[in-house]
Amino acid sequence: MSDTPVQTSGTVLTVRQVQDYHALTLVAPAIAERFRPGQFVAVAVGGEHTSRLVRRxxxxxEVKSDYGGTVELVFADTEPGTAWLAGRRSRDRIDLLGPLGRPFRLPRDPVSCLLVGGGPGAAAxxxxxxxLLRRGCQVHFVLGGPSGRQVFGSRMAQRIGDSATVxxxxxxxxxxxxxxxxxxxxxxETxxxxxxxxxxxxLLRSVTQVAGDFGLPSQVSVEEFLQQTGACGIGVCxxxxxxxxGDDGVTRMIRACADGPVLRGDRVRWxxxxxxxxxxxxxxxxLSVSERGSQ
Structure with missing residues (x-):
């Protein structure tokens, strides 16, 4: 297995509605075998001759071993690119690149972990x-949203978690x-x-602040920030x-896609x-007045 991302053509297995979101399952073994939690994929939208150049x-x-390796993505239909994805059918082919970005750092020893999610981003x-469960950790969930239809995965969280709060x-x-x-x-409580x-x-800002109040480390995925900025996903744009x-106290500008999307919450200047x-x-x-005058 290599950590190097690949560009591949994934075959659509299913597209289904999950509350206010869409879940797209693709057969993509090359990405499934390389994936680590927290990484993302960049998906080409619009078809072979589209003018939509920027990936989503x-x-x-979820990654499963079915059909050699499947990858499931969850997204909201908010613009023409995601509307095109929501309209895909079984056996359609989609070009995707991944897995991209830095994953979550997992604890060495079994500890109590609190996983907080909101919107379609909670899917990750x-x-x-x-x-974490395979490492023997306790896993507790907090999921939120404006309404029940905008909370993803509450039943799954109740099924697999040690506790789940919505x-x-x-x-x-x-x-x-x-x-x-x-x-x-x-x-x-946990x-x-x-x-x-x-x-x-x-939500990520709140997670960081509350965790900091309790003296706890936080790791956050800024994947939604990538979507909002229309990022290319590979650090070029x-x-x-x-x-x-930074560790030295100096503020630096980083690329969320290449240096993230998982970051230490307390390091981000929200x-x-x-x-x-x-x-x-x-x-x-x-420039100061004196500096401008000397030019």
Whole structure:
């Protein structure tokens, strides 16, 4: 098995509706055998002669050995590219590249792990859960969304997890409230040693902040950030840049796709996403009046 990503043609096995999302299962053995939880794939959309040049990046929900190796992706139909994917049928072929990016770092010893997810991005926590369970870890879930139809995987979490907490803003499923509302209590109840997060940026920010309040390490996947920025997935277009603190305390701009998508939550400057902080290494500098006068 190699860590080198491959470009391959995957055959569509099924496309099914799961609440407000679509689950696309592809036969893609070359990617399935290389995949590690937290990595993603970049999918070409629109067909062979499309004008849509930018691929769509998705975290992987599940990898199975069926048919030599299948990969399942979960996504929301929000724009023409994802609408094209949602319209695929069995035996259609799709060009995809992967697995890409840095995976989650797994604990050496069995510990109590809290997995937090929201929206379609929550699908990626289940591949992680499988790896953690095989290592003998306790796995606890917190899943959230505006409504029950926008919470992915609540039944699966209840089936495989040591505990599963669901929070919806409208109270239609589980507890009424947000993930941030329930997270402190769940951390205390589960005795979590580490917190993992997948989903919207606001959720990842909350995961990082609450975990930090309890002195816990957090790892978060910024895969949704890749989708929002229209990133190429391979580190060439430079549209998914975000600021992080390094071990030396210096802020650097990194590529979410190539240097992530899994990052230490406490290293991300969440309040500065979408900007280049003035103190970042290599940031554009505003000249002082004296400096401008000397030019």
């Amino acid at each position: 990046c998705f975290g992987v929900h 926590v289940f591949a992680l859960a499988d790896a 929070a919806t803003e409208d109270g239609s499923v589980g507890e009424q409230g947000t993930v941030r509302d329930v997270l402190p209590r769940v951390i205390e 005795g979590a040693d580490v917190v993992y997060g997948c989903g919207p940026t606001d 430079m549209t998914c840049m975000l600021p992080v603190h 309040g500065d996403l979408g900007t280049i902080p003035f103190d970042a290494l290599g940031a554009p500098r505003v």
